[in-house]
């Protein structure tokens with residue numbers, strides 16, 4: 001497998017311009033001859049499908065929800081970054097670029113990140129023009145807030161529902177194209193495999209989730225915008241349906257899987273309350289702007305928060321990172337929470353949590369201001385926990401939240417399978433080993449509105465109209481395989497539901513490949529996961545048939561893939577014998593417990609190639625070359 | 638706590654459907670309503686009964702997927718709460734709970750508690766957008782918008798498209814849903830160029846989908862998990878009137 005990032009030559013700031021000039025254009029009269037499949041209708045997918053259709057290409061778009069408007073992007077709360085410098089606080093494209101590279105602990109590709117920072121401003125313009133109701137100041141101009149990992153105020157937001165508003169904006173553009181017949185939308189349709197003919201992606205095989213019908217779709221290019229695989233941990237902030245299936249099946253067809261072990265654990269989620277827990281709810285990180293994080297100084301201090309005097313509290317982030325304090329990046333913040341909990345100083349019934357306290361902010365700013373800023377988040381917290389955060393501090397704890405890893409893509413967002421493009425969280429491209437807050441929405445929309453529409457055009461011209469239709473034997477073969485797989489899942493007739501396997505896998509992953517990792521643990525996981533997988537294929541119980549709406553069957557298929565994804569993650573975590581960003585290998589830390597990066601041996605993207613079931617995948621390396629920023633030790637002290 | 642559930646079971650769109658009785662045992666009051674159903678389903682699977690199908694995804698009150706009538710109320714007894722955010726602490730040991738799907742002509746049942754709400758998408762496709770293509774938008778701050786107007790637009794835009802308004806309305810009217818979208822765009826200068834066509838097209842599509850008329854019961858506002866105000870219905874009526882008289 002050859003990894004050619006296809007980064008254009010020339011100065012960093014000119015690369016994208018130059019590349020856009022060099023890319024081939026499709027003659028307007030010919031655009032209707034080309035077709036694209038877009039899998040996913042989140043920010044990346046909806047933006048991509050709408051923009052491709054606006055250009056005149058024929059687009060088919062797929063999502064598993066009953067409506068494209070419900071994609072997981074809808075849940076993002078905090079905001080979206082851009083370097084507009086509206087606040088006059090010294091922001092610039094370069095600073096946004098630098099912060100993102102540094103935040104990613106120098107494990108991302110410079111050129112991609114720079115392009116992201118460049119197009120970020122266009123995204124805000126685009127969204128405002130669509131009627132996205134961003135927060136505004138009294139003067140009528142857009143408001144900004146600050147977010148973890150940055151010292152400038154560059155985050156645009158729409159109350160605590162930024163993802164919802166951005167997605168509804170993209171969905172409105174998509175709806176317009178569906179209404180005009182330029183996009184054919186397939187909701188409640190799950191992609192179950194990719195079809196590759198003569199080394200080029202030609203289409204997909206899907207299952208209609210209402211009737212169970214398995215069918216094929218062919219096109220000149222396939223764009224995966226299927227989101228992240230963070231539900232591998234079972235308990236996560238993801239929507240329940242989020243899955244790794246589309247990306248993983250494509251991996252099995254030859255797409256390299258990059259940096260699978262780079263998964264982000266978000267510091268501010270509502271802690272687990274019991275065994276029945278089905279998901280974890282995020283409290284937007286923007287809360288860290290005004291909330292102060294602390295635990296008691298003494299172990300096993302069971303007093304109520306209010307009864308613990310100031311001098312017996314440990315505001316550990318402010319203590320350890322005086323310049324960033326409560327705004328330290330996510331990985332650092334999460335790990336610090338785990339440290340104090342492991343030290344026996346956690347709070348709440350289970351002892352697995354830390355306080356996020358607004359008492360000072362309420363005193364300083366008044367309850368009204370806090371309510372205006374975070375009202376809906378406070379309401380959500382109260383609804384879930386039954387506690388009032390205006391009077392008692394919130395309890396928070398880290399949870400799986402985002403996957404920086406994903407399918408490997410080059411500068412054009414094309415995977416190692418020609419004709420297969422990957423956008424949004426599903427690719428690995430921009431966040432290195434750790435993503436900064438408010439950067440995922442930015443990346444999803446950048447990929448969808450401003451990158452894929454150009455690079456796909458170039459692909460169309462170079463590759464020409466595909467002459468492979470769904471009548472091709474390869475489509476029939478893959479359809480057959482998908483049918484067989486459904487049959488197999490339904491016929492095991494064991495005793496355990498898919499959910500129980502998923503929970504069991506989640507425990508293994510959280511324990512051995514979560515916030516802290518070490519060689520012994522990862523090796524253990526690499527024994528436990530295959531054993532669990534074996535049990536899955538022997539003892540799974542899925543009722544009903546394929547030819548109906550069957551939620552257990554859907555789940556079983558996804559869990560089967562998670563049981564393999566987890567293993568690839570562990571291989572990756574094991575070979576990356578350094579700590580960087582969210583990947584914390586306990587053997588590699590400074591005396592003060594900070595991540596110890598090893599640029600000499602690990603300054604590369606790991607790209608894994610499938611070698612067959614039960615075989616260890618092959619590791620390929622894309623060296624990361626930094627020509628514009630100096631590799632430094634990340635310090636937020 | 639222990640509960641008795643009566644749940645709507647319907648094999649598919651053609652099946653007639655019926656209520657079935659189930660016992661929910663050892664339910665913890667911290668569970669969400671859907672987690673309670675997960676536990677019941679796990680029990681059903683063990684017994685060899687097909688689990689209850691219900692729609693859900695984000696489980697945090699924002700995607701609008703979950704959609705259950707609980708004791709005759711859309712999303713259950715709590716105000717401003719989707720059923721995924723409803724917690725069992727609002728129920729008592731020994732309670733009997735009736736669980737049904739959204740019922741409306743325009744939302745046919747697909748299975749058990751799962752309905753087809755694609756009519757909402759088609760209304761959006763008819764006119765729920767500002768017609769601009771990607772690229773070429775002016776600078777975001779080129780046009781100041783009064784905070785009051787931006788806030789009104791945001792109040793309307795908070796709709797999650799769950800359909801509780803339709804399910805709770807005697808006439809199965811979609812007025813609140815459509816009004817929220819129309820009002821969002823009517824409050825912002827970006828929406829002005831197309832405001833007349835937009836409201837006319839969306840209302841026409843709403844009628845085609847078989848939603849009923851609004852006769853001002855305002856059950857929709859009471860059921861709305863995002864507390865979308867019926868004042869938007871008045872706003873849409875004005876928009877509609879203006880569009881039709883100045884046609």
Ligand SMILES: Cc1cc2nc3c(=O)[nH]c(=O)nc-3n(C[C@H](O)[C@H](O)[C@H](O)COP(=O)(O)OP(=O)(O)OC[C@H]3O[C@@H](n4cnc5c(N)ncnc54)[C@H](O)[C@@H]3O)c2cc1C
Nearest residue numbers: 040041042043044064073078079191227424425438440441
């Ligand atoms: C609670 C929460 C809060 C967040 N807050 C922020 C924030 O404030 N700022 C920020 O920048 N980022 C935030 N993020 C991260 C950000 O929301 C996501 O990374 C981003 O929205 C992902 O967008 P996407 O388009 O790549 O994928 P998604 O929105 O996940 O969409 C995936 C799409 O793929 C479809 N799909 C998946 N699998 C299949 C399949 N097999 N077949 C067919 N369709 C399929 C789905 O139906 C869906 O339409 C947050 C994330 C969470 C969980």
Ligand code: FES
Nearest residue numbers: 694696701703721
């Ligand atoms: S499941 Fe998303 S709103 Fe309830």
